[in-house]
Every structure is written in C-alpha cells, then in structure tokens.
Amino acid sequence: MFKKKYVILLLLFLFIILIIGVVFFLFYKTNLNRLKTSGKSFPQPYQALPTPQCGANVFPPPDQSTLRDYAVKRGFIVGSIQNGGTPELLGKEFNFIAGGTYMKDIMPQANTYDFSLLDKKIQLAQQYGMLNQSESLVYRDETTPDWLGFTNAQSGDKAGIRLEKKKSKNSSYTNSCGGWGDTPEKKQELDNILKNFIQTTITHGGDKVYLWKLVNEPIKPDGSLKTDRCWYEVFGEDYIYKSFQYAQDALSQNNLHALLMLNDTMGRDGVNRQKTDGFFNLVNRIKQRGLKLDAVGIEMHLEADKLTPAYQDDFRYYLEKAKQAGVQVMISEMTVCLNGKSLEDQKQIYKNIVSTCLEYPFCTALNLWGISDSAGAEQGKCTVTKPLLFDTNLQRKPAYYGVMEAISENKTRCANVH
Secondary structure, X not given: OHHHHHHHHHHHHHHHHHHHHHHHHHHHHHXXXXXXXXXXEOOOOOOOOXXXXXXXXXXXXHHHOOHHHHHHHOOOEEEEOOOOOOHHXXXXXXXEEOOEOOHHHHOOEOOEOOOHHHHHHXXXXXXXXXXXXXXXXXXXXXXXXXXXXXXXXXXXXXXXXXXXXXHOOOXXXXXXXXXXXXXXXXXXXXXXXXXXXXXXXXXXXXXXXXXXXXXXXXXXXXXXXXOOOHHHHHHOOHHHHHHHHHHHHHHHHXXXXXXXXXXXXXXXXXXXXXXXXXXXXXXXXXXXXXXXXXXXXXXXXXXXXXXOOOHHXXXXXXXXXXXXXXXXXXXXXXXXXXXXXXXXXXXXXXXXXXXXXXXXXXXXXXXXXXXXXXXXXXXXXXXXXXXXXXXXXXOEOHHHHHHHHHHHHOOHHHHOOO
C-alpha cells in the first residue's frame, strides 16, 4: 500500500511535468518567430501569414506559378489596389488589397455614415482570401467631406493654397477651414467629429480589416510637419496624436487586432534621408506617448531616370530607423516610371527594392499602386509611365519576374525559421 501510494505520486508528478512541457512548447512555438532587435519587439502579421517554406525546390518555375504563391512561400505580403485589372487577376496574383476609403466617402453628411465602398472591398478580400488594408482615414483636405468646409467652396482651392493666399496683403480669404478653430466650442465639436469618425469606422471594419492607414503624408521634404491642412491648422500636431489615441481606444474597447500605420512618401529619386529623419522623429513622439503604432508605410513612386546611385543604401537607412523604432515596414505604394529607361532597367529597380526590403525580417509587404499599366498610375507625373508589373493587355512584364526573383533568392526569411 505504501509503495502504491508513492507510485501514484510519482505518476502524478510526471504528468504535471508533461503538462508544463507541452505548455512551454506551445508558447515557444508561438513566439519563436517574434522578432527582437536591440531589445525591441516588432508587430508582425504572423497570425495572417504562414511560416516561410525553406529548403530546395520550394519555388516552381515562374511560368507555372504566381507572385502570390512565391510571396506566401516566403511569408511575405504582395498587394495592389484594384485599379487596372480584373478581380480574378487581383485574387490570383496578390494576397493583399489596398485602396482609398476616405472620410468624404464614409461620412458624406454630418452624423451620416456610408460604408458601402469599405464593405465592397472587404467582401472582395474575403472572396479571394486576401488581407485587407483600408486608407486613408486622416489625410489632406480634399479627402474630407464638403460639409466640413475644409475647401474653398467658390474656387475649389485646397485649404493649404487658401492659407497661403490668406497670408498675403491682397488676400480677402476669411473663415479658414470652416471656422472650426474660431472658438473653443467649435474646436471641441470638430474634435468630437474626428473621434466619432475614426472610432465608428474602425469598429465597423472590425477584424475584417487587417490594417488601417490611419494618418497619411504628414511630413514635408525637409522633415518638418505639413501645416497646409486644416487638421493641423485647428489642432496643430495634436491631430496626429488624437487620431492614434482614438483608433487605439476603438480597437481596445472592441477587442480588435488591426494594425495601425503612419504613412508617407519619401521621394521620386530614391529615399530622402532628411525627410526620413523627420518622419521617424514623429514616429518616436507617437510611441513615447504610449500610443499604438504598429507599422510605417513608405511610398516609392520612383522615376527610373532620376534614381540616385545610392537609392538602395538610402532605403536601408530608412529601414535601420524603423528597426530602432521597433515598427514594421510596408512598401505601401510602389510604381516605377520608365522615362526613357528600358523594361529591363525597371525590372532591376523592382528587384533591388524588394531584395533590400527582404533583407530585414520586419519589412513585410510590397503593395503596388495598380495591377497593370492601364491603371493610369502616375499619369501626368512622368514622361513615360508604364509603371507596374502587368502591361495594358494584362501580360506579365519583366518587372513581374524581377519581384519573383527577389523573393525566391532571399535567404533572410529562412534564417529566422528553426
């Protein structure tokens, strides 16, 4: 009887050890790929993307596969807005869909919400099993509804242009930005509108929206904040912090898990280091306030004939800044105008940018600003556009294969898989 008692105790002890071991293994497996650099944890979409597949013969021949398949095999995101192609092609080639759902679309009248465009994009993403990014909630004045009065009703001028005229001696402009900053009461009313818009929209999107491009393009080329938008005129820099606070509260209150992004363009000849410094100074100010900021988006609307020789190193400079800040990086918009250069030159530029991104495990996505050259992206901004991966007949261009090569040749993703 005495020995039997000890045998039972021993078996109970071993059972407890087994349970602890299983719990530890599951915890370890879940957190194995959580990236840590210089003591910082990077928000990553591992819940949405599979573990990279490594080893020989992972990638089939390009003509027997898709860009989406290549990206998934490396645990990477490739996406596009819907312009310039069919929904079927979008779903076949990409695992991510982005696109504009501006305040003017969602809130066409005061206290009135119209989520039809957002819902349509969510449904398309669900139909083809894609991640969904919604943008841009807080942006420049022409993306706001007319009833806010952020534009001049008579001339159609942007508020920023109007403000510049207002400073001149001959200016007759009054009632700047709808008069929202004229009194503390009006300012508080606009604050409530901003809060309700952000929180109602994020709550409606729920976990069906993977990422919100929350505040878009707030920085000038010299690294300072843009002041030519009404959000800034009324609230100053606080409009940015308010936006992230309201979004964070909406996510927390509804137990939602979407990522929040701060986004900006960094130049057409590469990556502007001065602007990069100013941008990440803002990133750090946001994070120092304890606000949720998961990702930064870098727009790369490049012109092949204007690229500086150091454009890859300048991109690495940006990525190192993101590494220090502990944020995920997504190439949020990309085009490469030809401007007299060849399709092979374009291919190499795409390959170089994606390869550089993939060197850093926290650089997780490439999003194209259109499916094909028929999207009209960069029209009027470049001498010769043709900036995307498919031609006007929806045929793959050399640039398409350049992105494939960058993904298949990358070894960094596999170095983090054990």
